Amino acid sequence: MPHDSSSCRSNCPINFVLETFGDKWTLLIVRDLMFKDKSSYREFLNSDEGIATNILADRLKRLEQHGIIFKEADPDNRSRVIYSLTDRGKDLMPVMLEITAWSAKHDRHTNTPPSFLEEYPARKKSMMARFLAKLS
Amino acid sequence: MPHDSSSCRSNCPINFVLETFGDKWTLLIVRDLMFKDKSSYREFLNSDEGIATNILADRLKRLEQHGIIFKEADPDNRSRVIYSLTDRGKDLMPVMLEITAWSAKHDRHTNTPPSFLEEYPARKKSMMARFLAKLS
DNA sequence: CTGTATCCTTAGGGATACTG
């Protein structure tokens, strides 16, 4: 799905991620899925940054088209939709961790690790442990 | 310079980088400085993606305000201006490498390492070597 | 609940000309 109908300004790998994530909202959805265990439209909408409904719907569609997320009906509640990261989306984890590390180092206002990481689901603690060891 | 007059939607570290880099152009300037040994306005302007003059000037100003880059007169040519990464800017290296790795894995069209990395200046080869070892 | 649709405003950005 990359380099399809949409823009392709160059074949640079940095530019490639900008084609999908080069805005102020898309990566927040990935964050919510990856670190905050959010999976529904309503949960994304309630995040601190206050995304608008039309922007959220647009970004969910684009993330799905780019193979970063997929949606399915909640087996327990057929009228509920659940979003999940694909393998491609999960592969963004190292990028997200390095971004977090950079912010932790350079922004005194940010909720630095480990306080930020405390929200992480327990099943990811091992990966987080490696990451925390790298910090400080 | 973060969380000053400009927007501050939350104290999330992911959001923090989006406040500075959440657009389609800013990170390309960092790339040019970090990996392509570009340092002048003209060189940034000539990059493949085709940034406009007003956008480039705006992004250079913002990057300087955020402490990612600084400018100085070329000692050899006083009428020439040289841009460089600050320590804060150089600290983005791990983020840039993880982004590159992700694109290399997920975009068959991208100029994947090592072809992309061949453009890197020789003095960075050791860091690149560690990175390349992690790939594949 | 998950979206769509609409309206409207602002920000982003391309093209081009121009200045020091």
Place this chain on the structure above:
DNA sequence: CAGTATCCCTAAGGATACAG
């Protein structure tokens, strides 16, 4: 060369209402 300035258009995005 390093920018500014202008013009103009499109994309992004906030607010709100509404639909399935």
